[in-house]
Amino acid sequence: MKHFHFFLMIIGVLSYGWSENTWAQTNKDIAIILKSKGEVKFRKEKGKDWRAGRPGTRLDSGDVLKTAENSLAAIMFTDDKSLLKMRDNATLAIRGKRVDNSIAKRIVCNLGEFWLKATNQHVKLLVETPSGVAAVKGTEFYGVVDAEGNTQIIVIEGSVQLMNKLGELLIQAGQTGKLTKNGAPAVFDTDPNSVLNWANEGQGRNELKFEFQDSNGNKKSLKLLYR
Amino acid sequence: MKIHQSWFGLAFFFFSMNILWGEYWPMGQAKAQSLSGIIHFPVKTATEGEAIRVEARLEDPNLQVQYFRLYYRQKGQPNFQHEDMTEQASSFFAEIPAGEVKSPGVEYFIMAVLNNQTLITNPPSNPYYAPHEIIVNPASSSSGQLRPSTEEKPNQVTSPVVAGANEVGDIVILSPEPNETVASDEVVIAASLLGGSKRINLRSVKIYLDNQAITSHAEITSHVISCVPKNLAPGVHRVKLTMKDKKGRPLDAIEWQFSVYSKEQPISRKNRSGFSGRIYAEWKNERISDSSLVNQNIGGNIRGNFGPIEYRAMAYYTSRENPKFQPRNRLLLEAGTSWIGVKFGDTTPRLNELMLWGSRVRGIEAYLKLGFFNVEFAQGQLQRPIEGQPMIAIATDSTRWVHPLSGDTVQSTTGIYRYGTYDRNLLALRASFGGGKYFQLGWNLVKVKDDPQSIQYSAQPKDNIVVGTDLLLALDDHRIELKGSAALSLLANDISNGAISKAELDSTFGEIPFDPSQFEKYFVLNTSLIPVDPSQLTSLAYQASFKFNYFGHTINAMYKTVGPEYNALANNYLRKDIRGFSIYDRVRLLSNQLLLNLGYEQYQEGCSYQDDGEPTTAPTDFSAFNLGISVFPRAKYWPKLTFNWKNYVRDNGLDTLTSANAINYQNKDIAVQVMYDFQLLDLKHNFSISYITADRSDGFKRLRNGMANDIQMIAWRTNFQIPLTTVISYATNQSTAGGGLSDFKYRMFGITGDYRLLNHQLIVKAEWNTTSAIGAMTTDQDSLGNPLPHPVSSDYTDYRRNAVTIGAEYQPNKYHSLLLDLSFIDFNDKITGHFRDRIFWLRYELRYQR
Secondary structure, three states: OHHHHHHHHHHHHHHHHHHHHHHHHHOOOOEEEEEEEOOEEEEOOOOOOOEEOOOOOEEOOOOEEEEOOOOEEEEEEOOOOOEEEEOOOOEEEEEEEEEOOEEEEEEEEEEEEEEEEOOOOOOOEEEEEOOEEEEEEEEEEEEEEOOOOOEEEEEEEEEEEEEEOOEEEEEEOOEEEEEEOOEEEEEEEOOHHHOOOHHHOOOOOEEEEEEEEOOOOOEEEEEEEEO | OOOOHHHHHHHHOOOOOOOOOOOOOOOOEOOOEOOOOEEEOOEOEEEOOOOEEEEEEEOOOOOOEEEEEEEEEEOOOOOOEEEEOEEEOOEEEEEEOHHHOOOOEEEEEEEEEEOOOOEEEEOOOOOOOOOEEEEEEOOOOOOOOOOOHHHOOOOOOOOOOOOOOOOOOOOEEEEOOOOOEEEHHHOOEEEEOHHHHHOEEEEEEEEEEOOEEOHHHOEEOOOEEEEOOOOOOOEEEEEEEEEEEOOOOEOOOEEEEEEEEOOOOOOOOOOOEEEEEEEEEEEEEEEEOOEEEEEEEEEEEEEEEEOOEEEEEEEEEEOOOOOOOOOOOEEEEEEEOOOEEEEEEEEOOEEEOOOEEOOOEEEEEEEEEOOOEEEEEEEEEEEOOEOOEEOEEEOOEEEEEEOOOOOOEEEOOOOEEEOOEOEEEEEEEEEEEOOOOOEEEEEEEEEEEEEOOOOOOOOOOOEEEEEEEEEEEEEOOOOEEEEEEEEEEEEEOOOOOOOOOHHHHHHHHOOOOOOHHHHOOOOOOOOOEEOOOHHHOOOEEEEEEEEEEEOOEEEEEEEEEEOOOOOOHHHOOOOOOEEEEEEEEEEEEOOOOEEEEEEEEEEEEOHHHHHOOOOOOOOEEEEEEEEEEEEOOOOOOOOEEEEEEEEEEEEOOOOOOOOOOOOEEEEEEEEEEEEEEEEEOOEEEEEEEEEEEEEEEEOOOOHHHOEEEEEEEEEEEEEOOOOEEEEEEEEEEEEEEHHHOEEEEEEEEEEEEEEEEOOOOEEEEEEEEEEEEEEEEEEEEOOOOOEEEEEEEEEEEEEEEEEEEEEEEEOOOOOEEEEEEEEEEEEEEOOOEEEEEEEEEEEEEEEEEO
């Protein structure tokens, strides 16, 4: 019996190690830094050392990123190319769990501004802030989290569901949702004068893409570059 | 790199069939038609926007050729353009330019003029009215051209976007996006493996940037492949990922390109200078049938822009340049913007389809296009003077001469054995109103004149003037288009004695206040004028065409009339004395997976015979109906099918009892081609089989006028797990004519193997092919035309040809390539003899792009 228990323990340890390794492998490389301007740093979830987040740096689930003054980081998720941009003086963590060919994503932002474009509305993507959670559904939006933890979500395209313990709300493109620690989610029409656009800044160019059919029925695309 | 010795040994014993027919077997090519003396594999299908390579050779390789030309036109166009074919090892090559390969199709024929002035064509019979037809498929459908993926040169960007999931399932390009433009310091190359990671052998993954392996600098894990290249130069860059599965089988490569810009450089095209170019040098040493020929060619082209000005230069120099022939060297310099420009050198102006359309002019061409008013101008030399060859005079008899070749004494009025060509010069002017987007009305003048003093031994120098007009109306981005043009010509067929004198003019037409000699520098008026009476409009040509492109239909309809005395020396290949119409419809169904081509033509040639009062001549009616079906399913592993049927009739209504000129022919052409991609024994294969039959029967049952041609072709290409590609080809052709009086059989078998080394920088190849041909003629007359008691058959050709080629092409990077080919040919002809021929070919090319 002793031997049997010992044998079971060995099996258990090995299984745990295998599953940990599998889990570790599964949740690695969930995102990659495509662009970094200024000072961008990251650290592992349980680590203490901050390392430079340079273009090409791979991010695992749990990694934390922060940007300094006049800095910007662009991160792409490796399953569906959803894009996340962090503005200066922002801190957030990314989490993800691979499910088949997708990654169920969770972005935890405690401070700062970010922009998110989720390309696949069928893949789970949550944004956690101190004042609530935004469930993203195939959308583009800006998020602003202030020092008190209050959150504004400005939806550019698609829809976002805001939730906290006091309620939930669906906000659409052209609307701004507000989350506070002590209040239910609120929505109002976005003030056109305060629409954020920094996600396109600093690129040196903007791009317009058109798709059309030529006279033979072939689909072609035309890309216009402008400043 | 490991080389599997067993495979290498096998590859060593694989030889080629494609010394004559290229490195790969182009899909859509059928097999040789040879009855006329030209062996040619008709091309049957092509892809829009891709140049079509045409190859041919003479049945009798010992014949000497003056020129070999390819004539082509888009279906629905009235006139053919031509390209001189380049000779290599008894074969002739030319390309139909990519810009001319447009849906619904292209028509072409080949013509050769031998040194003995014999003219032969392919198709052998009435090629102008029954040319070869190529079905042109839209670029989005699968190509009819066989292009093994391993043959693609790594540094040649053949498609602007190649990206996305491959057969492994979900390899996603993360960055840069295909065709994206990124700053030089922001380049991150990344791809996500997703579900494919379970099947991929990660150790086999290789990544290339601009054909350079960068795998050692990349990070490859089970989920992501990434690499951050530094200091990328501005311009276009290409990424390629190759990998294998866990069984060692190669998987589809992923390729895409992106552009890099430097942040110091503004992106405005106005201020950006781009430049690309290539130069090449080649040396060929051929020993064919005991004759040696060493040939050196140098050529190149550059293209670029400096702000809004675009420039281009092209040059080609060959050691085969010979003042006894028209120029083979080429030189062209051009610069301009969208509204003003000039070209110097060998240009091909296109002003009007009836007057000047693509003939080579060595001189100057210029344009000014303001939109509401436009002017185009061309001046230069159409033909250079080439002296003729006289016969040897007999002092005692001025009407008899000694032929310089045969030594026979012959009678001649000119004493010229071979007529030369005069220096022929052109002046063309076009003024038009309207930019052409919706409307354009043009007025054209083309003047062509020979210089009688340029050579001594020739006859009938000419002077030609053509005036014309054209109109274009277009709607909805040219989806609806109506075009019309008309031209009137005057030709002085012999200006050797200059203009008619006023006295002679007055004696013929009465007192006329006009002295032709005063206007001689503008036009030489004399009794050789064609037509004598322009008011009869026998020298008028006009045509109208209509295009309609909606609802999946592309309809082209055209009517044209060319008078019997219409002469445009700058457009010499325009058929005269015809009228008729044609209509074509190309129908696109099932998202371009099914294409139908329907066409009908009806023409009358020799219209002037209608009223000539001769009972033995009459116009010939030509009518043709054409049906083509192409199936290109997008689903993988479904076969692709092309079927074409054409029925055409020529009949002049005469009877053989009353006229020796009676014509009544019926022709039926059928072509079927099946192409299939499949996997077998873990290898990727491409298999194609073609069958073409062409029959002509005589309505009067005159067996001598019948012709039949049957062609079969099979090609099997295999991509192995190692970087080896093989092609096995087999073809037969049987032609009969004259009710069996002429019979030709042709067979070809060949094997080709390519092996890639050094990360695809080096391609070594080995080829072997064997061809055999037997041609027999039966005659029932002797050489003097006297009937023989029994028909006598004799072979005019009976040969077997074995050829082995080994070669290599080395491309260390996107700038340089070096090619070496060695061919050894054993040619055994029972009639002309046994020869061991060889061809050495060395070529270096330098490319640059900024």
